[in-house]
Amino acid sequence: MQRKDHSLLSPSLGSFKTLTSFHFGQAGVGQKIYIQASLHAEELPGMLAAHHLLRLLEAADTQGAIKGEIIVVPVANPIGLAQRLDHRSMGRFELGTSENFNRNFPDLATAVLPAVRGKLGANPADNTRLIRAAAAQHIAQWQPQTELESQRKILTGLAFDADVVLDLHCDFEAAVHLYTETPCWPVIEPLSHLLQAKAVLLALDSGGLSFDEAMSGPWWRLAKALEAEVPAGAIAQACASVTVELRGEGDVTHDLAKSDAQALFGYLQHLGVVAGTPPALPAAACEATPLAGSQTVNAPVPGVVAFAALPGQHLRVGDLVAEIIDPIQNTVYAARSEVDGVLFARICKRYVTAGEKLGNIAGKTPFRTGNLLGA
Numbered sequence: 459m460q461r462k463d464h465s466l467l468s469p470s471l472g473s474f475k476t477l478t479s480f481h482f483g484q485a486g487v488g489q490k491i492y493i494q495a496s497l498h499a500e501e502l503p504g505m506l507a508a509h510h511l512l513r514l515l516e517a518a519d520t521q522g523a524i525k526g527e528i529i530v531v532p533v534a535n536p537i538g539l540a541q542r543l544d545h546r547s548m549g550r551f552e553l554g555t556s557e558n559f560n561r562n563f564p565d566l567a568t569a570v571l572p573a574v575r576g577k578l579g580a581n582p583a584d585n586t587r588l589i590r591a592a593a594a595q596h597i598a599q600w601q602p603q604t605e606l607e608s609q610r611k612i613l614t615g616l617a618f619d620a621d622v623v624l625d626l627h628c629d630f631e632a633a634v635h636l637y638t639e640t641p642c643w644p645v646i647e648p649l650s651h652l653l654q655a656k657a658v659l660l661a662l663d664s665g666g667l668s669f670d671e672a673m674s675g676p677w678w679r680l681a682k683a684l685e686a687e688v689p690a691g692a693i694a695q696a697c698a699s700v701t702v703e704l705r706g707e708g709d710v711t712h713d714l715a716k717s718d719a720q721a722l723f724g725y726l727q728h729l730g731v732v733a734g735t736p737p738a739l740p741a742a743a744c745e746a747t748p749l750a751g752s753q754t755v756n757a758p759v760p761g762v763v764a765f766a767a768l769p770g771q772h773l774r775v776g777d778l779v780a781e782i783i784d785p786i787q788n789t790v791y792a793a794r795s796e797v798d799g800v801l802f803a804r805i806c807k808r809y810v811t812a813g814e815k816l817g818n819i820a821g822k823t824p825f826r827t828g829n830l831l832g833a
């Protein structure tokens with residue numbers, strides 16, 4: 459194992475931050491897998507799971523069982539991790555710009571298209587190499603102007619040429635669920651079995667250039683942009699990327715993190731990047747559903763929230779999700795499910811103002827359009 463410390467651009471006199479990556483195996487040999495945790499810095503289940511995964515990988519490394527390259531970044535957002543306001547963690551948005559740490563990663567398809575146009579042939583492996591080389595060149599000439607951009611550049615530079623990218627997050631209160639782009643699903647599906655995900659949300663460009671889509675998106679985007687110029691199938695989906703939501707912010711325990719690390723390790727064995735017999739795949743705990751079919755349950759009125767439904771609970775149309783109580787007017791608003799599906803996440807606060815989100819239900823039928831991710 460090799461540890462690398464990457465310096466972020468200094469935003470202010472006397473202030474320096476570092477992002478650390480742990481490298482196993484050998485670059486350029488076999489598959490490359492990239493795993494990061496806590497890009498939203500207050501989402502800590504993945505950080506603890508990464509801690510346990512690092513121990514498993516160290517043991518495998520000692521036995522010579524790493525058959526490709528594996529990079530783990532257990533603390534993907536040192537900027538957000540240090541932000542506090544009114545005694546609370548502020549790890550989702552950069553305080554100076556209000557930018558979400560998991561948005562605005564580079565659009566590598568647009569960046570490399572002029573460089574690869576006219577140079578791609580019929581061989582997908584050759585094309586993958588050429589596209590990755592062009593992306594590497596683009597990233598190398600990227601001159602970040604801010605600390606936040608420099609963090610995005612470091613993470614992009616570590617992950618852009620990986621075959622599989624796992625971005626470990628969590629929701630407020632939630633069951634395990636995954637977000638992935640539809641072309642990635644065949645590669646990601648065994649992970650959903652091993653983690654016993656209760657919802658899998660599929661989309662193609664959900665908007666905002668989140669990290670996972672910035673890694674998987676270039677491949678299907680280039681295939682689409684060049685469909686009239688290269689033979690069908692000549693541009694492979696060379697990166698499968700997924701946002702893994704490891705339950706809720708409070709679900710940070712050794713038991714959960716060890717079992718998640720074991721599932722991730724089993725997935726690496728399944729991919730063949732760690733030697734050894736992979737664990738048998740348990741039956742899936744859910745079907746994949748379109749992100750465009752998930753209902754965001756909103757509160758049209760302000761009040762104190764009393765939830766009736768638990769994370770992971772299957773709801774039918776009309777089932778009560780929560781009551782919102784106004785003790786001044788003595789009114790009770792019933793927020794109900796408008797789709798059949800699993801309540802995969804809900805908020806953790808218990809007072810809402812009008813228009814705030816209460817939770818999300820994974821319905822099967824697409825009905826939403828436009829930007830599918832919240833703030």
Ligand SMILES: [Zn+2]
Pocket residue numbers: 498501560627628
């Ligand atoms: Zn997150």
